[in-house]
Amino acid sequence: MTATTNLEIKKDMAIIVKKFGGTSVGNIDLIRNIAHRLTSEYHKGEGLVLVVSAMAKTTDELFSLAYGISKHPSRRELDMLLTAGERISMSLLSLALMEEGIPSISFTGSQSGIITDEKHGNARILKVNAFRIQEELEKGKVVIVAGFQGVSTSKEITTLGRGGSDTSAVALACYLKANKCEIYTDVDGVFTADPKLVEKPKLLRQISPELMLTLCYNGSKVLHPRAVEYALKYGVEVEVKSSFTFAPGSLITNKMTENNEENNMEERKVTAIAHKNALLRYTFPLNVKVLKTLSDWYYEIYKSFVNEGLLELFVESKYETEVDYFLQERNTKPISKKGDLAFVNLIGLGLGHDPAFLATVMENCQNFNILRSFNNEQSIELLLPDQNCAAAVKTLHKIYIEEQV
Amino acid sequence: MTATTNLEIKKDMAIIVKKFGGTSVGNIDLIRNIAHRLTSEYHKGEGLVLVVSAMAKTTDELFSLAYGISKHPSRRELDMLLTAGERISMSLLSLALMEEGIPSISFTGSQSGIITDEKHGNARILKVNAFRIQEELEKGKVVIVAGFQGVSTSKEITTLGRGGSDTSAVALACYLKANKCEIYTDVDGVFTADPKLVEKPKLLRQISPELMLTLCYNGSKVLHPRAVEYALKYGVEVEVKSSFTFAPGSLITNKMTENNEENNMEERKVTAIAHKNALLRYTFPLNVKVLKTLSDWYYEIYKSFVNEGLLELFVESKYETEVDYFLQERNTKPISKKGDLAFVNLIGLGLGHDPAFLATVMENCQNFNILRSFNNEQSIELLLPDQNCAAAVKTLHKIYIEEQV
Structure with a gap:
C-alpha cells in the first residue's frame, strides 16, 4: 500500500x-x-x-x-x-x-x-x-x-x-x-x-x-x-x-481537582515515596582543584552537599570505574569513598516544615538507621544504609499511603 | 451618607x-x-x-x-x-x-x-x-x-x-x-x-x-x-x-511567558536570592523523648535536619527565651546550642543539579566560610556565619542577577 x-x-x-x-x-x-x-x-x-x-x-x-x-x-x-x-x-x-x-x-x-x-x-x-x-x-x-x-x-x-x-x-x-x-x-x-x-x-x-x-x-x-x-x-x-x-x-498538571474543598484544607499528605539505592559517596576537600573537577564533571551526580567544609558527591555505584578514571585523569583524590548507601524520599507539599510530622517519620524509622535527613518545602529526604532501603520504603508506604483513607 | x-x-x-x-x-x-x-x-x-x-x-x-x-x-x-x-x-x-x-x-x-x-x-x-x-x-x-x-x-x-x-x-x-x-x-x-x-x-x-x-x-x-x-x-x-x-x-503564576522560546531553553538561572539570619541551632540526641517534644513543638522551626544521628533544629534567635522555657517544661535538654548562623538561598529551577553551576557558587563564596550546602531541584542553600550573610547576598546578587543580561 x-x-x-x-x-x-x-x-x-x-x-x-x-x-x-x-x-x-x-x-x-x-x-x-x-x-x-x-x-x-x-x-x-x-x-x-x-x-x-x-x-x-x-x-x-x-x-x-x-x-x-x-x-x-x-x-x-x-x-x-x-x-x-x-x-x-x-x-x-x-x-x-x-x-x-x-x-x-x-x-x-x-x-x-x-x-x-x-x-x-x-x-x-x-x-x-x-x-x-x-x-x-x-x-x-x-x-x-x-x-x-x-x-x-x-x-x-x-x-x-x-x-x-x-x-x-x-x-x-x-x-x-x-x-x-x-x-x-x-x-x-x-x-x-x-x-x-x-x-x-x-x-x-x-x-x-x-x-x-x-x-x-x-x-x-x-x-x-x-x-x-x-x-x-x-x-x-x-x-x-x-x-x-x-x-x-x-x-x-496543576489544574485543580474537583471536591478538593471537602478535604482538610491545610493537611499535609505524602503523595509518593521515591528511593534510590546502590549509591556511592565521594568526599573531597573543598579546594580550587576540586571545584575545577566539579565543573568538568560528566557523570550524573545524584546529590551533592557541602558538610563541615567538605564536598560530598553521591553517584550511582555502577559508574564507579568511570568516575574513578575521570578523577584520576584530573589528579583529584577523594578523602574517602563509601558505598552501599540509599536515599528514601517522602514527597508531598509542605511535609518538611511540619515538626509533628517529622517526629512521626523519625519514630517510624527507628529500625532503619537514618544517617541524615534533609527537610524542605516538599520532601523529607532520608539517607540510610542500602540494606534498609527496601524495608523503609515498604513500611513508610504502608503507613503514609496504604493506611490513609 | x-x-x-x-x-x-x-x-x-x-x-x-x-x-x-x-x-x-x-x-x-x-x-x-x-x-x-x-x-x-x-x-x-x-x-x-x-x-x-x-x-x-x-x-x-x-x-x-x-x-x-x-x-x-x-x-x-x-x-x-x-x-x-x-x-x-x-x-x-x-x-x-x-x-x-x-x-x-x-x-x-x-x-x-x-x-x-x-x-x-x-x-x-x-x-x-x-x-x-x-x-x-x-x-x-x-x-x-x-x-x-x-x-x-x-x-x-x-x-x-x-x-x-x-x-x-x-x-x-x-x-x-x-x-x-x-x-x-x-x-x-x-x-x-x-x-x-x-x-x-x-x-x-x-x-x-x-x-x-x-x-x-x-x-x-x-x-x-x-x-x-x-x-x-x-x-x-x-x-x-x-x-x-x-x-x-x-x-x-505558572502561565507561560511570551518569547521564552528565544532563550537558551535548558539554561538554569537564579530567579531570586533569599536569606534568613539571626538563627540559633539546637542539637538533640534522637531519642523518644526528643521526638515527643518535637511533635508538641509550638514555635516556628526554620529548618530541621538529622545529621549523623543527631536532630538539629534552627529557630530564630528572638524565640530563644520561649523555646528554652518550652524545652525546660518538657525536661528536654539540647546537647548544644549555637547562635549567629544564617542561611542564604539561591533559587531557580534545576540549580542544585548542575555540578558546574555549584562549582561557580562555591568559588564565589570562598570568603564567606560556607559551613554546609544542600542542593535540590530548585535551590542551592548555604549555611554560613551570620556576620557573612549580608556580604554573601550582595555578592551573589551582583554576580547571578545584576550582571546577567
Whole structure:
C-alpha cells in the first residue's frame, strides 16, 4: 500500500507529541501495534509527532561494543555510535505506519532542529528550530523524530544523556505549541512508590509538576527529571501512559481537582515515596582543584552537599570505574569513598516544615538507621544504609499511603 | 451618607479577594485611602472581599501587654486577646467604605467560617464554610474579614500564626472561587533579593508558585509560605502589589511567558536570592523523648535536619527565651546550642543539579566560610556565619542577577 496525504488536515490542527520508550518499540510486533493504534488518531486529523528511543537493549549493546574496543572511548565517537540506535527504531516505525496507509517521515535529532551545547554524552538543549517538522505536519504527514539526540552549534552530533528522549519530546511539544505531550512507557503511569517494592502501589491519576520533579530527581525512573523541569518551565502538559494498553495514565498538571474543598484544607499528605539505592559517596576537600573537577564533571551526580567544609558527591555505584578514571585523569583524590548507601524520599507539599510530622517519620524509622535527613518545602529526604532501603520504603508506604483513607 | 445596595451586581459576579496587611491599614488616613480607591472597582460590579490584618504594631502591643501580666501566658487567652486587633481594623475599614457610600459588613474569622484545628497560636485551617460571605456579596455588599483568625471545631478562637492573614485570604479566594487573590503590602511586589540589602534589586513581574514557595520558606517576608502552599495546592492566582500605589505588582503564576522560546531553553538561572539570619541551632540526641517534644513543638522551626544521628533544629534567635522555657517544661535538654548562623538561598529551577553551576557558587563564596550546602531541584542553600550573610547576598546578587543580561 502506498501512503497518501490526508487532505482534511488543517493548518491550525491540534498537535500531539507522543514519545515511545525503548521497551515500547522493543520488537517488530510492538512497533506494528503502535502504528496500528495510531491510525484512528491520524484520521481524526490530529498532527502527530512521534519521538522514539532506541529499541530496548540496543543502547546497552552499542555501549558494550564500544567498551570492547576501548576502555575509555572518545565521547564524540560514542555519541556517533549511540545515535544509530534511534535511526533504526524511527525508520522501522515509519515503515509500519506506511503499511497502515499513513504517510510518514522520520528525522534525526539534527534534522528536527534540536540544537544543544557541546557536552557529548550529556548535552543540554539550547534551542529548538523544528521548522522541518512543521512543514511535514502541514503536508499531512506523521513525523517521527529520533529522541535522545541533537546537534551542537559546531555541527557535532550530541546525545542528551540517559532518559533524554523524554526531554526531546517535551522540548518539541513546547516548540510546536502542542496540546499535549504523551509519554508512552511499559507501566500504567506514575505510582505512589516502586510497584516492584511495595504491596499496594496506587496509580496517581494526577500529580503537580513540582511534586513530579521532586519525585523524578529522587529516583523515580518513570520520567526524566530534565523533561519535567522543561515542562514546568514552559507550561507543557504531560501525560504518562501505557504503550501496551493506550489507557489513560497519570496527568502532570496543576489544574485543580474537583471536591478538593471537602478535604482538610491545610493537611499535609505524602503523595509518593521515591528511593534510590546502590549509591556511592565521594568526599573531597573543598579546594580550587576540586571545584575545577566539579565543573568538568560528566557523570550524573545524584546529590551533592557541602558538610563541615567538605564536598560530598553521591553517584550511582555502577559508574564507579568511570568516575574513578575521570578523577584520576584530573589528579583529584577523594578523602574517602563509601558505598552501599540509599536515599528514601517522602514527597508531598509542605511535609518538611511540619515538626509533628517529622517526629512521626523519625519514630517510624527507628529500625532503619537514618544517617541524615534533609527537610524542605516538599520532601523529607532520608539517607540510610542500602540494606534498609527496601524495608523503609515498604513500611513508610504502608503507613503514609496504604493506611490513609 | 448612608450606604445603599448596588442593584447591578449579578449572582455570577467576578469575585476578587484583597488582603491588606498591618502597615497598609496602619492609620486612619491609610484606611480612608483604601476605601476611596476601592469605590471604582465596587461600581464596576465586582464582588469584593477584603481581608485585613491588625493595624501595624497593634499585635506587638497586645503581646507586650500580655507578657507584662504573665511570663508564660495561656495560649488560649493570648488568642482571645490578639484577635481584638483585627476587629478594630476591620470595623474601621467598614466605616470608611460606608462613608464612601458603599454598603459593607465586617466578619470575624469565626463568622466567616474559617474552621481550624486546636493549636492555639499556630492553628491550621481544616475547612472553610463561608456561606455568610457569599450571602452578603449577593446582596451587593463589600465583605470585610478579619485575617489571621479562625475558630476550632470545639468553638474556641484560634490564630493562624504570624503572617496568617495571607493564608486567610488565599483560603477564602479558594472557597469563593475568586478570580484572583491580591495581597496588598508596603512594597511594590516580589524582588530578586531584599531591597534593603542589595544595590540593584529587580521587581519580578512574574514568578512560578513553586519558586515562590521556596523563596518564602527561605526568608522572604513578602508572603506567608503557608499561603503560597495553599495557592499552589488549590490553583489560586495570587498577585503581590503595593497598597500605596495600587500599581501592578508581581503575579504568582505558572502561565507561560511570551518569547521564552528565544532563550537558551535548558539554561538554569537564579530567579531570586533569599536569606534568613539571626538563627540559633539546637542539637538533640534522637531519642523518644526528643521526638515527643518535637511533635508538641509550638514555635516556628526554620529548618530541621538529622545529621549523623543527631536532630538539629534552627529557630530564630528572638524565640530563644520561649523555646528554652518550652524545652525546660518538657525536661528536654539540647546537647548544644549555637547562635549567629544564617542561611542564604539561591533559587531557580534545576540549580542544585548542575555540578558546574555549584562549582561557580562555591568559588564565589570562598570568603564567606560556607559551613554546609544542600542542593535540590530548585535551590542551592548555604549555611554560613551570620556576620557573612549580608556580604554573601550582595555578592551573589551582583554576580547571578545584576550582571546577567
